[in-house]
Amino acid sequence: MRIGVDGRNLGSATDGIGRFVHRSVKALSALGADVFVYAPGQINPSYDIPDGVALRTAGIRSLVARALWGQTVLPSLAARDEVEVFWGPAHRLPLTLVERIARVVTIHDLVWVHAPETMRARTRIGERLLMKPALRRADMVVTDSNATAAALETEFPWLRSPIRTVAPGATPLPAPGGFSGLQPIGITRAYALFVGTLEPRKNLRNLIRAYGLLPESARSACDLVIVGGSGWKQTSLADEVRLGGLERNVIFTGFVDDGMLATLYANCLFLAMPSRYEGFGFPIVEAQSFGKPVLTSNISSMPEVAGDSAILVEPNDPTSIADAFGRLCGDAQLRQKIAVGARRNAERFTWENHARGMLGIFEQAAGQRRRTAP
Structure with a gap:
């Protein structure tokens, strides 16, 4: 399976979503998936991306240019690479993708709904503007927990895409000292x-x-x-x-x-x-x-x-x-x-378990898209 991944969070080694994407990409690749990672900037050198993963990066720095890249260049690259599924691992999907590409989005939380006062204004506005379009375009929606899945159903009763829960893995830490x-x-x-x-x-x-x-x-x-x-x-x-x-x-x-x-x-x-x-x-x-x-x-x-x-x-x-x-x-x-x-x-929370769960969802989304796309 050819899987496209939005890798814009991979620019920072301290970004929690960046670490999530990095570990997910490694685990998917280890299970034999053909993974294509798209990022507007360079990948942080601390992330060891497997040799089999295709990287499509640019040198874009400004926020506006990065946003435009995500809606124009990224979809064309995904079409050229003939990916079967595009995965937005952090609340976002491109507004336009060719019809044959299935769309999957992961929603980690609904902080902007349940605790908006704890967020920066810029982040809160971004969530409000971009999460709903992603939910409308997704063939399948993934959450980290059943609690978030239930919150999505309550907050967005119009949501028709199936929601699945796939818990992330926890990365083992080094042996501790005394x-x-x-x-x-x-x-x-x-x-x-x-x-x-x-x-x-x-x-x-x-x-x-x-x-x-x-x-x-x-x-x-x-x-x-x-x-x-x-x-x-x-x-x-x-x-x-x-x-x-x-x-x-x-x-x-x-x-x-x-x-x-x-x-x-x-x-x-x-x-x-x-x-x-x-x-x-x-x-x-x-x-x-x-x-x-x-x-x-x-x-x-x-x-x-x-x-x-x-x-x-x-x-x-x-x-x-x-x-x-x-x-x-x-x-x-x-x-x-x-x-x-x-x-x-x-021990329930491993990256291999997460990757296996995501592969099953990608296969379902791709199968559904093949049946319905013109």
């Missing part, structure tokens, strides 16, 4: 861990406030370590920590490499991720792959992804978060009980 390896980043005591971009959707302000509600005895036994690069509208988090008198207990590491991330997961007491909304939630799976229990929210996809190896909280209620946080900090038996099935749950 606890002493954390001293260079200021970690010397037991800790709970948050991992993710520092942005409003991650609910860090409520997490810090919840931590501040704990008695001093609980905080002295369990620091809070916040790992991730700065997003937007989170410059006041340090003020939140200072006003709560939590400077000795809350540690911001910034972005860390995969080796340090693995060490952080392996040595934490639990993951604390009470997000306001998630289309999937990779840190949940990553923490569970190290056998760790998870504190996460009782909404959107998080209960589905975490399975039974988590305590669920109301993300808008700091008291609810604090109660669960305190229990997990102080009760080793509870942590052990919750974590019993953590590794087994994480």
Whole structure:
């Protein structure tokens, strides 16, 4: 099968969708698919694209020119390459493709619907303008979770394309180091861990406030370590920590490499991720792959992804978060009980499973297009 893939997110090594596309392309190629990747700019050199994957890139930098390229040059390249299916892995499809090419789009989340105030205006407007046309043109729609599939059906009752759920894979991290390896980043005591971009959707302000509600005895036994690069509208988090008198207990590491991330997961007491909304939630799976229990929210996809190896909280209620946080900090038996099935749950999410699921969907979409195209 000849599969065309929109690869515009592959320009950045820190783009979450870029990493998703990279891993998907590798897994599809490993299963024998003929993959053609189209990108307006150069692929980031950190992405090792398999030799069998055809790259069609340009040197376009401006946002306007990239958008025009996606609606003009990309469709002509896909037609020339005689792809059978075109896959938009991130909420977008070209407005025009030749009739014989099947169209599949993946929708990772509906943040712009459920938590628009947590998004940059430019991103929110882009989602509003471009997601609906993609949904109308798609032969099949793919979501990362059943929660997102259900939300699509509710929000877009006019949607006629079949919706299928194919969970993404979680990329294995390197072997971790011991606890002493954390001293260079200021970690010397037991800790709970948050991992993710520092942005409003991650609910860090409520997490810090919840931590501040704990008695001093609980905080002295369990620091809070916040790992991730700065997003937007989170410059006041340090003020939140200072006003709560939590400077000795809350540690911001910034972005860390995969080796340090693995060490952080392996040595934490639990993951604390009470997000306001998630289309999937990779840190949940990553923490569970190290056998760790998870504190996460009782909404959107998080209960589905975490399975039974988590305590669920109301993300808008700091008291609810604090109660669960305190229990997990102080009760080793509870942590052990919750974590019993953590590794087994994480094993569900592999890139090979994702690629096999996507190939089945591509075949269905191509078959449907062959039957209906003139």
